[in-house]
Amino acid sequence: MKYSQILYKKVNEIWKQTHQHPFVVGMGNGDLPVESFIRYMKQDYVFLIDYSKLFALGTIKARDLETMAAFAKLLHETLHGEMELHRQYAARFGITNQQLEDTRPTPMNLAYTRYMLNVAQNGSLEELISALLPCMWSYWEIGKMLAENYPNSIEHPLYGEWIKMYSSDEFGSLAGWLIDLLDNLAEEKSERELQMLEEHFLTTSRFEYMFWDMVYQGGDWPV
């Protein structure tokens, strides 16, 4: 069994809970309050600023030109693709790009990005990928689940664009490349090293659930 399939089985329960979270289900059936989505868009924008740095670090840690170029492409896609979706959404609500950028990350958002950046800056390329992969893979799974379970969801005037992006073959091919890369790199790893990669994969899978819950519940700093 491929290492990624082993990891997928280990996070199955966590990802299933994410698929059943009211924020995610609300995007599918259209019941998600707009205020929750605006909070998500703002928090996710500042998340993506730090998240994109992982791809830059991946280019630095890459051991061959092809992998360097792929991480550079992921950096570009994040800064100009995913973040542009948020900027377009924000404009519909009269929120400027500067206002998006000035969003103060919640404690949970900060904990998530700092965990990933710490792994990416101090760990191996394999550790960076194992921390990063649940972000892309779980979003692809959520996008596909919503498009399949709620056929009209991609036509929703607000949430449709989000579902289209994350269920797309283009986003899936980027996630698939990262999955294959981890599988290739895992072949040469010791049991102890694989245990460390698994811990990162589980931790950021849990952070993904917590991020949906934070934007749904509105958790923030006391003052």
Ligand SMILES: Cc1ncc(CO)c(N)n1
């Ligand atoms: C919190 C979070 N995780 C993953 C992704 C996928 O890019 C995202 N945009 N935001």
